[in-house]
Amino acid sequence: MSKLTQRNGMRPADDQETCPICKTSRYLNPNMKFLVNPECYHKMCSACVDRIFSAGPAPCPVAGCHRTLRKARFRAQTFEDIQVEREVDIRRRVAATFNRREEEFETLLDYNNYLEEVETITFNLLNGIDLSATEKKLANYAAQNAQAISANASRASREAASLSAQQAAEREAARLRREAARREEEEEREEREELRREALTRLAAGNQGEADRIAHEMQKIVLKKSTARKQRQQMESLLKPRAGMAGAGGAAASGLAAGADNGSAALADNDTFVIKGLKPTLPVEPEKPYDPFGGYTEHREYYVLKDTYEHPWLDDVRSKPQFLAGGYDVHEYYARTMFEAFSGLCCFVGDEVAAREKASSGEVATTAAAEAAGAGGGDINMDDVF
């Protein structure tokens, strides 16, 4: 590799012009293209690649490099410096595997630690430190987290798609707005022009004394038209946001359909453009059945509610349609009367209220009296409310 860079550094012009394998110069073949294989990053022209690797995998023709290369993996060089090319490739590979996001971590520190570990792996791969161990680590991680990796990858692609769709929609909306404004202006000018012309013709045709009247009438027409136009504009401006939104939504949806890998995801993103700050949908545990009373339970101490009770009053309610049709449920009555029959049976006011008063204040005769004094204060100010 160092040899390679040396050569690159020393004779860049020559490198550009002749193939290191077949020594063909650009002078002879102006369409010559150089390709590299990320296996060893040795450069050769496309003719050499065709010649050597068409029949299948073959060793690298560069002396001393014994790597087996395949034709399919040859590609055009992006960066001039082959080192940079290699580093970018490696980083891309690592990033595809280690594609965790910040929001997946509980704290920033965790995320940073993770990033550092990833960077260590990348550095090792770049500089060939502990290559086999590092590769193994990478492979292990990829195997263990296959699902999370693919989920993150698909999410990233979705985001990219939705972002581009949003941008396109915004551009389109802006264009439409501009166009509408221009049209509006045009129309207004034309109208004005026409009216002026009409006014002049009428003035020319009319009598001398009528000038004032005609001018007044024209004035009226101008006003009427301008208000009508204003109203129309208002209506349009009211309608437009909706139309724009629908258009943008449609564009986003189409973009997503291209980018997203499943329909449900596309649906989920359809109504929200901003997907970048999305929290990861952790596997939520199944929701518990909703308890509308928040843990409140009823416990009856003094009675067990029966299904039916006999009461001379209730015969009608149970049988006559005028009660039944209205939805009156006699069980409600049972529950309520039975509850009221025993609600507070063992609340001994004498003891409990006295204890309550003692708890709240010792020296005053009773809190009730204190309250009365307070109420008396209210008594004084009672007129204030009026």
Place this chain on the structure above:
Amino acid sequence: MTEDEAYRTSTQYRLWSFTPEALASLRSTTNALAADRVRIAIKRTREAKALSTDTGSGSTSETETAATAAAKQQNGRGESNGTATPSFNKEADQEIECLTVEEEQKLIGFYCVRAMELSDFCNFPTNVKATAVQFLKRFYLSNSPMTYHPKSIMPSAVFLATKTENHYTSLRSFSSKLGSKVTPDDVIAPEYLVTQGLRFTFDVRHPLRGLEGGFMELLALAEGKGVPLAGRGERRSPQELQAEMQRQVGAENAAGLTVRIRTAHGKAKEILKTAAVLTDAYFLYTPSQIWLATLLRVDEPLAMYYIDTKFPLAITASSGSGVQGGGGGDDGTSMTMNAVVAELKAKLVTTLRACATLLASTTATVSPSKEEFAELKRIDKKLYACRNPEKIDIAGLSRGPKREGASSEEEQAAKKRKFEREKADQEAADVFGPELKK
């Protein structure tokens, strides 16, 4: 949440339940406060009046008219009865005799009865009637008849009760039933005062519906269809409960029991409609205690049996009634539990008996006797002298000073300016410009 806990959350328990001593001290405090205020207010009124008469004799300037106007405003309607004032003024600084707590109570009691009569006259249901009376009673815990006469408060309380008890009555029809002198305004004017006096709590829990519940369950027990309280350790079957009922109450068969229960129910209901409402029972006991106390009063064996079923003793080997399979181990605990239950029951029965005595003690009948009436007249006459003159005209107080309308002049000026601006704009847009000024 048990029934008792639910009741403890109610405003009736939290704000309107008192010990007898607290109730008495509350009433005397209210009375004392009101009496003080009455004295101060009367003195103030007299001073104002003296001032007005002094200046009146001297000159006929504007100050005089202003002073009389002020005095009139302060006196409200009270001044129209000014025929007695000269002699009254003589003994001006002497002691003003205020009502005592007992006199106040008699007066309030009388107006409670009047409220019931009014409700009957208007064909209001029992719950409206009972609620209205309770409203009056609660209101006069923190207010004195010397401040607000029950005569003006009572219709308002009844009307408020129709609203809180969901028995719609239009104000117009209600006030028309009160006689030609009473206007709808008179009914509605003290309403806010009343709500304030009630501390904005309108829920009154009556024992009447509870009585129906007890009645239904007693009927079920009498027919052998009762559900034993398994949760409290009741091990008797419905049939055993029925047999026990027959034994305790002393009836031969279920039919006899039913008749007995129905009679007791009718009597208890009468008591709950009148005596329970008119006494302080609502302040001192809970609704379920009140209806059980009435049952205790009208049919003691039945009530005692019923209370027994609610507090069943856990049967132990030592009690000897029947052989129970696995009773040996928890003998001690069941014994202590028995003791707790028995104690609770004894306490309840004591409370119920006290409540029953209270209910029996009331002499408040629907129409007061001649002596009572004479006494009431005397109290009313006394009240006439010691009413708070500043609070007599409740309708006038509630009306308050009239508010100024929004600054209409400013608005009009703004309108005019806007019109002129528009006109100028219009003229500017004219093809030939604005009109030439002449």
